[in-house]
Amino acid sequence: MPIERASPGLWTLAWRRLRRDRVGMTALLVVGCYLAVVMMALMGWIATDWTREVGVNYAPPVFWEQDQDETAQRSAVGHDTPDRPIALYGLQDPLAPVLAAIRAQYPQDRDLVEAPRRLSLPLGGDKWGHDVWIKVIKGSETSILVGLVSALLATLLGTLMGAVAGYFGHWVDDGFNWLYGVFTAIPYLLLVFAIAAVLQQKGVITLILILGLTGWTGVFRLVRAEYLKHKTREYVLAAGAMGASDARRMFIHILPNISHVILVQLSQNVVGFIKSEVILSFLGFGVPVDVVSWGSMLNEAQNELILGKWWQLAAAGLAMAILVTAFSMLTDALRDALDPKLKY
Amino acid sequence: MINHMGRLLFILLGLWVMGAWAVPPEKVLRLELSAAETGFDPVMTSDLNTASIEQQLFESLLTYDYLARPVKLIPRLAAAMPIVTDQGKIWVFTLKHGVYFAPDPIFKGQKREVTAQDVVYTLMRFMDPKNRSPYKFLVEGKIIGLDELGEAARRTGHFNYDASIPGLEVLDRYTLKIRLKTTDYNFAHAMAQPMYGIVAREAIEGYAGDTASHPVGSGPYHLTRWTRSSLMVLERNPNFRHEIWNFDPGNDPDSQNIAAQMRGKSIPQIDRIEVQVIEEAQSAWLSFGKGELDMIGLAGQFAPMALHGTHLKSSLADRGIRLDRISDPSIAYYFINQQDPVLGGMSKEKIALRRAIFMVQNDEEMIRVIHKGQAVRNAYPIPEGVAGADPNYRSLLDYNPREANRLLDRMGYAKGPDGYRRQPDGQPLAVRYTSSLSSQDRELDEMMKKALDRLAIRFESEKLKFPEILKAERQCRVQIRLSAWIADYPDGDNFMQLWYGPHTHENNGSCYQDPEWDRLYEKTLTMPASPQRDAIYHQLARLLELKGVTKVSTTHIRNVLTHPWVIGYKAHPILPSVWSLLDIDVSRAPRQ
Numbered sequence: 001m002p003i004e005r006a007s008p009g010l011w012t013l014a015w016r017r018l019r020r021d022r023v024g025m026t027a028l029l030v031v032g033c034y035l036a037v038v039m040m041a042l043m044g045w046i047a048t049d050w051t052r053e054v055g056v057n058y059a060p061p062v063f064w065e066q067d068q069d070e071t072a073q074r075s076a077v078g079h080d081t082p083d084r085p086i087a088l089y090g091l092q093d094p095l096a097p098v099l100a101a102i103r104a105q106y107p108q109d110r111d112l113v114e115a116p117r118r119l120s121l122p123l124g125g126d127k128w129g130h131d132v133w134i135k136v137i138k139g140s141e142t143s144i145l146v147g148l149v150s151a152l153l154a155t156l157l158g159t160l161m162g163a164v165a166g167y168f169g170h171w172v173d174d175g176f177n178w179l180y181g182v183f184t185a186i187p188y189l190l191l192v193f194a195i196a197a198v199l200q201q202k203g204v205i206t207l208i209l210i211l212g213l214t215g216w217t218g219v220f221r222l223v224r225a226e227y228l229k230h231k232t233r234e235y236v237l238a239a240g241a242m243g244a245s246d247a248r249r250m251f252i253h254i255l256p257n258i259s260h261v262i263l264v265q266l267s268q269n270v271v272g273f274i275k276s277e278v279i280l281s282f283l284g285f286g287v288p289v290d291v292v293s294w295g296s297m298l299n300e301a302q303n304e305l306i307l308g309k310w311w312q313l314a315a316a317g318l319a320m321a322i323l324v325t326a327f328s329m330l331t332d333a334l335r336d337a338l339d340p341k342l343k344y
Numbered sequence: 345m346i347n348h349m350g351r352l353l354f355i356l357l358g359l360w361v362m363g364a365w366a367v368p369p370e371k372v373l374r375l376e377l378s379a380a381e382t383g384f385d386p387v388m389t390s391d392l393n394t395a396s397i398e399q400q401l402f403e404s405l406l407t408y409d410y411l412a413r414p415v416k417l418i419p420r421l422a423a424a425m426p427i428v429t430d431q432g433k434i435w436v437f438t439l440k441h442g443v444y445f446a447p448d449p450i451f452k453g454q455k456r457e458v459t460a461q462d463v464v465y466t467l468m469r470f471m472d473p474k475n476r477s478p479y480k481f482l483v484e485g486k487i488i489g490l491d492e493l494g495e496a497a498r499r500t501g502h503f504n505y506d507a508s509i510p511g512l513e514v515l516d517r518y519t520l521k522i523r524l525k526t527t528d529y530n531f532a533h534a535m536a537q538p539m540y541g542i543v544a545r546e547a548i549e550g551y552a553g554d555t556a557s558h559p560v561g562s563g564p565y566h567l568t569r570w571t572r573s574s575l576m577v578l579e580r581n582p583n584f585r586h587e588i589w590n591f592d593p594g595n596d597p598d599s600q601n602i603a604a605q606m607r608g609k610s611i612p613q614i615d616r617i618e619v620q621v622i623e624e625a626q627s628a629w630l631s632f633g634k635g636e637l638d639m640i641g642l643a644g645q646f647a648p649m650a651l652h653g654t655h656l657k658s659s660l661a662d663r664g665i666r667l668d669r670i671s672d673p674s675i676a677y678y679f680i681n682q683q684d685p686v687l688g689g690m691s692k693e694k695i696a697l698r699r700a701i702f703m704v705q706n707d708e709e710m711i712r713v714i715h716k717g718q719a720v721r722n723a724y725p726i727p728e729g730v731a732g733a734d735p736n737y738r739s740l741l742d743y744n745p746r747e748a749n750r751l752l753d754r755m756g757y758a759k760g761p762d763g764y765r766r767q768p769d770g771q772p773l774a775v776r777y778t779s780s781l782s783s784q785d786r787e788l789d790e791m792m793k794k795a796l797d798r799l800a801i802r803f804e805s806e807k808l809k810f811p812e813i814l815k816a817e818r819q820c821r822v823q824i825r826l827s828a829w830i831a832d833y834p835d836g837d838n839f840m841q842l843w844y845g846p847h848t849h850e851n852n853g854s855c856y857q858d859p860e861w862d863r864l865y866e867k868t869l870t871m872p873a874s875p876q877r878d879a880i881y882h883q884l885a886r887l888l889e890l891k892g893v894t895k896v897s898t899t900h901i902r903n904v905l906t907h908p909w910v911i912g913y914k915a916h917p918i919l920p921s922v923w924s925l926l927d928i929d930v931s932r933a934p935r936q
């Protein structure tokens with residue numbers, strides 16, 4: 001008896017094709033590792049104390065110099081000691097009773113003992129003695145998060161606007177095309193810098209908004225074209241004949257059939273926005289001083305490089321280069337895997 | 345024979361004509377400013393960068409001898425030092441004859457001579473409320489009748505520049521008598537400030553509303569091109585009088601060397617000065633290395649590249665580059681806005697909060713990490729080299745994070761569930777630190793963030809361009825900032841006035857208004873530099889610490905690098921710029 005087998009769906013076929021692509025799978029593994037690191041950093045399992053000063057200033061990488069602990073440094077502070085009081089020149093200290101009580105209770109406060117610091121670190125230290133390895137991990141959280149979330153936002157906007165423009169056509173299409181024209185008439189990075197300069201409000205959310213609100217044009221163009229093509233196809237007309245509403249036809253019937261285009265575009269945007277975050281932070285428009293990202297590390301490194309301290313630049317640059325390369329390869333593999341013309 | 349002679353004469357004549365036509369190479373000095381200028385109306389200026397340009401465009405009555413150390417006042421527009429009588433209350437200045445303003449369309453092609461009436465007009469402008477001059481403190485309350493004119497203008501909205509006041513009497517076209525209310529030991533220094541450069545009334549009135557863009561002075565240069573916050577081109581003032589470089593070098597070998605190269609030359613020697621605003625120290629450093637800038641003030645972060653201890657590295661010295669290094673008569677000081685709703689006020693809780701913030705500032709670390717050793721710890725508001733300085737002064741606010749935290753614990757600044765401290769009434773607590781956009785200021789942001797982390801206080805950053813920071817300061821909108829002040833004149837009063845209550849909205853960025861402090865300060869105004877005045881200064885300095893108004897942090901070391909073709913440079917502690925006193929050796933300058 002013939003056995004009737006369910007024909008595999010688009011995603012099953014795509015996964016089969018992707019699994020056969022060694023480069024694609026390697027890229028997926030690398031990207032997966034990065035995402036795992038980001039998740040762990042987000043959950044607070046790793047790199048929570050990136051601001052801890054564990055090394056001496058500009059501690060070199062461990063292979064550069066023998067590692068050893070520096071002796072704890074002790075320095076006397078608070079010159080106002082009972083045996084050597086600070087003159088008040090006849091004035092009254094309004095905090096005298098409080099300070100007297102504190103000093104009586106904690107006389108050891110005057111001896112400031114600095115914690116011992118390492119003379120070298122695995123990937124070196126920055127000017128404050130922060131561990132560059134920890135900074136790279138924490139920086140990946142910011143850079144990848146900004147890249148992912150802003151790409152999602154841009155893709156969502158581009159998809160929505162492209163769907164509406166392509167599906168309804170006429171003056172609705174004209175209106176969206178005008179907006180698209182305005183955004184694409186200005187060079188992308190110039191537009192981003194202009195908005196960043198005007199906002200003067202640094203922060204991860206600001207960055208996500210800037211990148212997301214300016215980066216939707218590519219998705220819009222592709223999705224609009226797909227909707228123009230699909231809206232006259234038989235399956236859409238049939239759905240209409242069965243009484244499906246416009247929204248249902250747009251998002252339940254057409255959208256799944258063009259989702260591979262959107263997915264590929266999304267992954268391209270992630271790469272682009274990670275790079276944009278790095279450029280913005282490098283130029284001082286990006287994350288604020290209390291947040292570390294690969295871009296802010298590169299910004300710090302520009303002066304360090306002249307002083308011969310190359311390790312922060314190398315670490316952040318390498319981490320970004322590996323991710324961007326892997327993500328680009330994955331995008332390429334996804335495009336191949338999701339191509340409906342390739343059956344097997 | 346006659347034929348041969350004729351040919352020879354013809355050739356000689358030809359050579360003479362060619363020699364006469366040969367244009368000597370133009371001498372151009374290329375410089376940088378580390379922050380944007382704020383406009384060129386001297387009465388409205390308060391920053392060093394702008395003053396350095398104005399020093400070349402305008403002329404004050406007096407100036408400082410280029411080579412004399414300690415610094416010494418000498419005449420500039422004045423023909424001689426003023427005649428001072430009546431215990432320093434009457435000052436008679438006689439102007440040089442034949443001093444002309446730079447050519448400007450406002451003069452309709454006529455040469456316009458500087459007169460005593462111009463000096464009167466210039467001095468009056470400082471009290472015109474419309475100008476909101478940050479440097480009016482140098483004449484305010486001093487010249488008989490001038491304050492009253494200012495007061496009348498505040499009431500009527502119109503300053504009467506034609507009024508005759510007993511304090512400013514024009515004796516003749518070139519002679520002016522100034523009558524002071526009381527003895528002022530710093531009045532001569534006031535008359536040497538670039539902000540007190542003499543202006544022409546018709547120029548100020550003709551360019552009303554845009555005087556900052558139309559500087560018309562009698563200095564050795566005039567402004568021929570200005571791209572805001574980017575480029576200023578100064579060219580030799582064709583109306584500048586004949587003046588000869590003639591300074592006494594004393595016993596200093598460097599000064600003697602300069603004098604040997606410069607003495608007898610006319611001023612100025614350089615035809616054109618191009619000043620670029622380069623906020624990023626790295627760009628300036630690289631431009632200097634390529635010879636695109638003739639001299640730079642070395643930013644601390646590049647000191648390890650240029651210096652070996654206090655000497656120039658051999659890699660630079662071998663190229664003929666010279667180092668001029670002095671300890672600036674300057675202070676870097678943190679101040680907190682006393683009128684800020686969160687940090688201001690005189691309750692014990694607020695004082696404790698401010699003092700705690702100051703006590704977590706690690707000056708040694710800042711000197712080591714940010715300034716790369718090109719600054720020294722200085723806790724007193726008056727730096728060394730200035731009358732009234734006290735290098736042995738001990739601060740109450742030295743780095744002590746443990747005690748600072750205990751102080752906040754006791755005063756009710758408890759930590760919330762997020763780990764950050766809250767105000768005693770439970771309201772959130774955050775400190776907003778204002779700084780400029782340069783990479784060095786980003787490092788200072790990091791320092792402040794680290795400091796506030798030590799107290800578990802939230803850090804917020806406000807990034808503004810330098811001119812906007814000055815504006816915000818004057819409007820009492822800055823919450824906390826690391827500011828700097830360099831001596832306009834070598835007297836402690838120039839520093840102590842930074843906290844005088846009536847100077848709020850001028851130079852008193854902390855907007856500190858304390859009758860006790862003001863009363864003590866006013867006592868010092870009529871005192872000469874003396875142990876008695878120093879005793880009061882110590883009280884003033886201590887009050888600033890006790891009330892958590894300010895913490896003086898460091899004194900900057902100035903390292904100026906010059907290429908070998910720049911002749912005659914010596915860093916002056918007071919003069920904001922000395923460009924008109926330099927020369928360029930065009931044979932050594934590669935691109936000229």
